[in-house]
Amino acid sequence: MSDSSADSTSRPVVYAVVASTFFVGFGGGVVFPILPNLGEVLGISAFMVGVILSANRWTRLVANGPAGALVDRIGTRKPFVAGLAIEGAATAGYVVAITSAVPEFWFVLARVCWGVGSALVFATAYTITADVSDAGSRGESMGIVRAGITFGFPAGMVLGGLVSEVYGNVAAFVLAAGFAGLASIIAFFIVPETHVDSPDQSIKPWDLETTLPALTVGLVNFGLYFAYFGVLFSTLVLYLDAESTVLTLEVAGMGLEYGEQGTSGLLMAVSALSGALFTILGGKISDAVGARVPVLLVFLVTSCLGFAVLTVAPSLSVVVVACALVGAGQGGVGGPLTALLADLTPEDRMGRAMGTNNVFGDVGGAVGPLLSLPFAEAIGFDVLYALSATIPLLAGAILVVGIYSYTGSLSPTVEESIV
Known part of the structure; x- marks a missing residue:
């Protein structure tokens, strides 16, 4: 796509993707404060809760490759709409799960289905954005779309935590299913086709992008997902319970106290909202300075500081600051990181490149709950969060080494990175 064409069509298409991904993100956010607490609610073991939380990501390990190849073969629109519809059906499965013997x-079946749907959504959303954006606006466009995918999370997590506290978990799951279903309806009517068909290409789970840029960006994504979703989001509700930390809101002069689910939902919302705001800012800054790596390193350090603060948090207000910092770091990396991958990848391989990046992220997100939940029970949250603070620093080192090896520069400009 030419630069002039990209300039004229980028914003409407990007906003169309944002509109549809927002609502599926909202539906996903509603359920997240509840799932880590299934041990308390249903008597499910900590290990099994970890399996449930990570099942969607393990599924995407198999689904991401075919999803990316499918995009490069048949285009973006049909997989995007289908993926959103599958996520809506999976969310409805939570209602069946919580009332089942x-x-x-x-729960595992629903999370597996969610994994299939989200593999299609993630591969298509970023590929659409890469298709319609040029180098000068790609960071901001990627940030906006990533924010759209995650921006529904804050409102959804707040509402999920509060609705589950007041009306029960079933009501929260029904609400989530409704919003996820709405997302597929919006996508059907407003999201266009953008990608070039290549009907001669195969679709295999192992058909991934194995270039040095894809592997480097993927490893950074692995670390971020491991620390953010695999550790922080999976353990926050249990951390609040262990620390006896809940939130009291003053409404019309009356103190309303919410339990650990409601409080964790609000804290996750703070983190996700911070991430959504900074993912747009990070991408825009990387466009403005004409380089991705320095911006990425600043936000990786921000994520590290967030986990460091969490290890010494003496009060709920400090926990809020820590969650906001971790979210800002995670979000600020998102836009520039996917833009960097798009800069370094040929257009006809973008679907595969995004699928590969998602594989790495999902490995991190899947391994995280399996390790963090039992580890927190055995060793403690402070040690867990202290170790998590080192992960963004390791990711930064991998980023610098990988990009230098490929480009010969510690901080290549956007023009130098374009393939």
């Missing part, structure tokens, strides 16, 4: 089975 075998909730573990239904």
Whole structure:
């Protein structure tokens, strides 16, 4: 796509993707404060809760490759709409699960289906954005779309935590399913086709992008997802319970106290909202300075500081600051990181490159709950969060080494990075 064409079509298409991904993100956010607490609610073991939380990501390990190849073969619109519809159906499965005599089975099945749907959504959303954006606006456009995918999370997590506290978990799951279903309806009517068809290309789970840029960006994504979703989001509700930390809101002169689910939902919302805001800012800054790496390093350090603050948090207000810092770091990396991958990848391989990046992120997000939940029980949250603070620093080192090896520069300009 030419620069002039990209300039004229980028914003409407980007906003169309944002509109549809927002609502599925909202539906996903509603359920997140509840799932880590299934051990308390249904008597499910900590290990099984970890399996449920990570099942969607393990599924995407298999689904991301075919999703990326499918995009490069048939285009973006049909996989995007189908993925959103599958996520809506999966969310409805939570209602079945929580009322079932075998909730573990239904929760895992629902999370597996969510994994298939989200693999299609993630591969298509970023590929659409890469298709319609030029180098000068790609960071901001990627940031806006990533914010759209995650921006529904804050409102959803607040509402999910509060609705589950006041009306029960079933009501929260029904609400989530409704919003996720709405997302697919919006996408059907407003999201256009943008990608070039290549009908001769194969679709295999192992058909991934194995270039040095894709592997470097993927490893950074692995670390971020491990620390953010795999550790912070998976353990926050249990951390609040262990620390006896809940939130009291003053409304019309009356103190309203919420339990650990409601409080964790609000804290996750603070983190996700911070991330959504900074993912746009990070991408815009990387466009303005004409380089991605320095911006990425600043936000990786920000994420590290957030986990460091969490290890010494003496009060709820400090926990809020820590969650906001971790979210800002995670979000600020998102726009420039996906833009960097798009800069270094040929257009006809973008679907595969995004699929590969998602594989790495999902490995991190899947391994995280399996390790962090039992580890927190055995060793403690302070040690867990202290170790998590080192992960963004390691990711930064990998980024610098990988990009230098490929480009010969510690901080290549956007023009030098374009393939």
